[in-house]
Amino acid sequence: MDQGIGDRFQQETKYQRGKLPAGHLDWSKKPDRYKVYPRAKKIKLEPPQREGGTPFWKTIERRRSCRAFGERPLSREALSQLLWASQGVTKTDKDFELRAAPSAGALYPIETYLAALNVDGIEPGLYHYDVRPHELELLKPGDFRESAACAALDQDFMAEAGAVFIWAAMFERTKWKYKQRAYRYIYLDTGQIAQNLALAAVSLGLGSCQIGALYDDEVNALLDIDGDEESVVYMTAVGMLQE
Ligand SMILES: Cc1cc2nc3c(=O)[nH]c(=O)nc-3n(C[C@H](O)[C@H](O)[C@H](O)COP(=O)(O)O)c2cc1C
Numbered sequence: 645m646d647q648g649i650g651d652r653f654q655q656e657t658k659y660q661r662g663k664l665p666a667g668h669l670d671w672s673k674k675p676d677r678y679k680v681y682p683r684a685k686k687i688k689l690e691p692p693q694r695e696g697g698t699p700f701w702k703t704i705e706r707r708r709s710c711r712a713f714g715e716r717p718l719s720r721e722a723l724s725q726l727l728w729a730s731q732g733v734t735k736t737d738k739d740f741e742l743r744a745a746p747s748a749g750a751l752y753p754i755e756t757y758l759a760a761l762n763v764d765g766i767e768p769g770l771y772h773y774d775v776r777p778h779e780l781e782l783l784k785p786g787d788f789r790e791s792a793a794c795a796a797l798d799q800d801f802m803a804e805a806g807a808v809f810i811w812a813a814m815f816e817r818t819k820w821k822y823k824q825r826a827y828r829y830i831y832l833d834t835g836q837i838a839q840n841l842a843l844a845a846v847s848l849g850l851g852s853c854q855i856g857a858l859y860d861d862e863v864n865a866l867l868d869i870d871g872d873e874e875s876v877v878y879m880t881a882v883g884m885l886q887e
Contacts, residue, residue: 653824653827656824657824657825657827657828659825665823667823669820669821670820673820674820675814675816675817675820677751677752677817678774678775678776679755679772679814680774680781681772681774681781681783684772684781684782684783685781685782686774686777686779686780686781686782687766687771687779687780687781687782688777688778688779689720689723689724689727689728689778689779689780690720690721690724691724691778692724692725692728692729692732692778693721693725697844697847697848698846698847698849703843703846703847704843706846707842707843707846708851709852709853709854710851710852710853710883710885711801711853712801712804712851712886713801713804713805713806713851713881713883713884713885713886714883714884714885714886714887715762715804715884716884717762717763717764717806717884718762718763718764718806718807718850718882718883718884719763719764719765720763720764720765720766722848722850723758723760723763723766723806723807724778725844725848726807726809726841726844726845726848726850726882727756727758727773727778727780728744728778729744729840729841729843729844730744730745730756730809730837730838730840730841730844731743731744731745731754731756731773731775731837732744732775732778733775733776733778741775741776743775744840745833745836745837745839745840746833746836747833747836748818748822748826748829748830748832748833749818749821749822749829751817751818751820751821752817752833753813753814753815753817753818753826753829753830753833754811754812754813754814754830754833754834754837754877755772755773755811755812755813755814755874756772756773756775756809756810756811756837757770757771757772757773757783757809757810757811757812757867758770758771758772758773758780758807758808758809758810759771759788759792759807759808759810759866760780760806760807761787761788761789761792761803761805761806761807761808762805762806762807762883763806763807766780767782767785768785768786768787768788769782769783769784769785769786769788770782770783770784770786770788770866770867771783783867783868788808788866789802789803789804790803791866792805792808792866792881794859794862795858795859795862795863795866796808796855796857796858796859796863796879796881797857797858797859799855799857801853801881802853802855802881804883805881805882805883806850806882806883806884807881807882807883808855808879808880808881808882809838809841809879809880809881809882810863810867810876810879811834811837811838811876811877811878811879812864812867812869812874812875812876812877813830813834813874813875813877814873814874815827815830815873815874815875816873818830818833830877831877834877834878835878838854838878838880841880841882842854842880845882849885850882850883850884850885851882851883851884851885852880852881852882852883853880853881854878854879854880855878855879855880855881856878858876858879860875860876863876863879864876
């Protein structure tokens, strides 16, 4: 059978008994766990709620991909809740923050960016989520409805969303420990985050759709990330349900 790069990747990154990769962790080279834009305007988000929402089993049952959104804006409170539920800090252990979604080796390779398209009280634009203080950092103000949809393989419905979550991987954070197998973990990590977001959206009475079909370098260009050390992996559009 003709072996493509995906087939080779799957084979060559297997763990096999007795053949585990040797090596030690070079702690002097451990990458930073957080990316921060120190000069960006900061938007403090509402404290997340720990109670309420749709009951869990109903939430699971009601999750569907939603590709048509209502016109009303998302609330700031809902946006805050979605960011926390997908990537927020849920526990601090000594000086180490653990997040809402699990991550291989607790290395947290994923950065969250947000295209705020129609959010009450949030200026439209591109933002980065600063995890520890639970703040948004404004990267570029502007109307990104069309560019977000175009970069997602021209999926026009995205322009009607309230916000588009864009997850980018900083590969070295996980490669530092897991070498080439890190790519498996990074994609799995992103799926965990996206599922948390999808369920949180249902719990808040919102709709969401995962987006894997995207022009990687077009999204990277929007975010001003290099596509090499850091690259988009996945996105999710979230918005109000149609009335
Ligand atoms: C990895 C992944 C990528 C996806 N990419 C897209 C996408 O680009 N556009 C889209 O409309 N739906 C996308 N979806 C949603 C699937 O089409 C959807 O989950 C599937 O049809 C099952 O429907 P349900 O989510 O309503 O249960 C994606 C789902 C996953 C898990």
